[in-house]
Amino acid sequence: MTLTDPRITPARPDLAADFLAGTVAATRYVKARERRIVAASAPLRREPRPDAPLDTEALAGEAVRVFEEEEGWAWAQLAGDGYVGYLPVSTLGAIEPAPTHRVAVLRTFVYPGPSIKLPPVGALSLMAGVAVTGFEGDFARLADSSAIFARHLAFIGPPLADDFVTIAERFVGVPYLWGGKTSLGIDCSGLVQLALSAAAVEAPRDSDLQERALGSPLPITEEFTGLRRGDLVFWKGHVGIMVDSANLLHANGHHMATVIEPLAVATARIEAAGAGPVTSIKRL
Incomplete structure (x- = not known):
């Protein structure tokens, strides 16, 4: 990796992260705002348009450093692997609450309440993060009052597998x-x-x-x-x-x-x- 690798360096000719001042040339430098992915997943694209190449995806719960928002797109850096690109602003929310658990199965449904008979309102993929506020029977209640089958979740921190x-x-x-x-x-x-x-x-x-x-x-x-x-x-x-x-x-x-x-x-x-x-x- 190099500092100037555009995939992992939040710098453009007109704008760069404040911590790069004196290291890379830019018209202005800004301090990032901390946000979090609130969609099931968010496409990080090379350019701020929906038909631009998909460079990677950010999963629910991932922390993001946002440097600019314009016309529905956020120019940002993923806190986890440092990847830089454009995310839809609609996929971003407040940095709090932080995830307490992550999805431990390949995919799981999100329900509006603690019942498998309710129509799902979404689905989350393996390693997506969620903030659990409590438990009702077999379900974990999330901060937005939705529910996930509790045995499909694991605490953040310990590995899901050694292998x-x-x-x-x-x-x-x-x-x-x-x-x-x-x-x-x-x-x-x-x-x-x-x-x-x-x-x-x-x-x-x-x-x-x-x-x-x-x-x-x-x-x-x-x-x-x-x-x-x-x-x-x-x-x-x-x-x-x-x-x-x-x-x-x-x-x-x-x-x-x-x-x-x-x-x-x-x-x-x-x-x-x-x-x-x-x-x-x-x-x-």
Whole structure:
């Protein structure tokens, strides 16, 4: 990572974060306002328009630093991984109350009250954060008076699993979505980041940043020998997770889904498609 990487540096020619004054050039510098994602998920886009490329998604409960709001878009930085881009203002709310719990299953419904017979008012994906104010029977009441099945939640802090691969395996069959980070759609690096986060391991958002930051390098052998569960396999612009010594779990555009397949099959196909060979293998 570098300070000037626009993905993680809140700086434009006309505006930058106040803490960058003297480091990057900008017309003016502003102090961020702390906000929080109140939608189930929020698209963070490269430009302030709905058809701009999706760079990543922020989940409910995530803290956000907002530097500018204009015409329905907030130029902001995600507090968790530092990603910078444009979020719809409608997805943002007050920084308080802070989440007390997070969703511990792939997806769960949000109800207007503590009953499975009520029509759901929404749904939240794995790792979304919620502020629980109390419990009624099998349900947790949230700060906005809605309710979620309590056994689908876990306290924020302890890991959901020690083995992050078990988290990633839950996403098998989930559609591939460039920039996605939810159970409705996810990309290769989003899967790695989300699964590691559930195991209390911080990771950057994009595969090139992950390749630099995560783990220790392993030798790349012709037959990919010596690999084990949890090893990360990187290509230029792609990453996958080994589920055992021979099989790779990854969200990918060939299947347009999250799949498990032999590493040998994946490497041959990816290289034949012109994406190049494996660039590194990392062990956490």
